[in-house]
Amino acid sequence: MSKQRGTFSPEFKQQAANLVADKNYRHIEASRSVGVAESVLRRWGQQLQQERQGITPQSKAMTPDQQRIQDA
Template sequence: MRIRRTFTPEFKLEAASLVLDQGYSILQACRALDVGQTALKRWVDQLQFERTGQSPTMPALTAEQREIQQLKARIHQLEQEKMILKKATALLMSDEFKHMR
């Protein structure tokens, strides 16, 4: 049974940078880093995508895109909390209105 290795976003970024910025071929970088071609090709594609300013659906490689993902998650959380507060306020107001009659 083969053990599945996991790699940090920093490692993936460095690996993809070898291909995109330092002129390594995918095969050369795979051999140098002992990673599979499919994984490295995916990281290279993702880094190219992120460099266009687009946020990936998977965990980001670049620090900027990771920050954007964190901020989007925080916005989503705050929007959920705001909706809960609106509903709670409406419920409280309707109860108070009923007792005023």
């Protein structure tokens, strides 16, 4: 039996990544509180950090500024 992958909104991903980036949660604490794997949360955190530096991601952007850039 395989696990099914979840689909999360960019807003959810950003809020989850913000727990580590802005609220001083540890990755394991934040991942448990939002119900995702720690590795997933780390990836979202890296993407959020890059977006904040102005780097447009290959995947769907989390931040409103980067979403506007992708939509243009």
